[in-house]
Amino acid sequence: MRRVSFFLVPTFQRHVFVCVNERPPDHPRGSCKAKGSPEVRDALKKALKARGVTTEVRANNAGCLDQCETGITVVVYPEQVWYGHVTLADVDEIVDRHIIGGEVVERLMLPDQPHLEGRRAFGRLHLPVLP
């Protein structure tokens, strides 16, 4: 039996979390899952794969991020940029502009993000230089 005894911890330059929390259909707060967040997550994963950046970036499901009313909620770390009302149509822009390009997609940003201290650019993804 083969045993794998050595694992490298990933060092993601960006780690994207998509809320997939589900509430009952009649819940007053709504829920990201009911708005189609699993499809957004799938599209995000697919877009990262298509651009060949799955070593540098990971997209994950997240439990309730408590922004249900403005979901679908997506948060990008390490900068902790909160996006709201995200749809499938926004995925390419989030990936290309923010995740790869390092500039936030201002039109999708939720308000009141004082931790960003006004910053809107965080640097491009570092990609290996191919020979």
Place this chain on the structure above:
Amino acid sequence: MRRVSFFLVPTFQRHVFVCVNERPPDHPRGSCKAKGSPEVRDALKKALKARGVTTEVRANNAGCLDQCETGITVVVYPEQVWYGHVTLADVDEIVDRHIIGGEVVERLMLPDQPHLEGRRAFGRLHLPVLP
């Protein structure tokens, strides 16, 4: 009917993700859920609540963080510190030393975290000064 029309986006000083991914019991990689990660998540949330820091810190479920073999996996943002083999017995130490105190729990760290550049202290949580 009361309508809430104004929402503040949370500005978490630390955001903790606990992998709750489940694989079939006979899967060679194992899974965090099978190792009891939902209980670790619950204990983490309870500990944060007990310390009165749920405004400053959030704990969430995460999908597969791809460290199945060394799970239960917990990652703390924004510093992106990866912990492995986390058990219920470790929760208080992670909360008090790292999440509140800002110093990593070295004995639980997964190896190979070059993004930390050797740093092991990231500053205490900023808490409101009570009158």
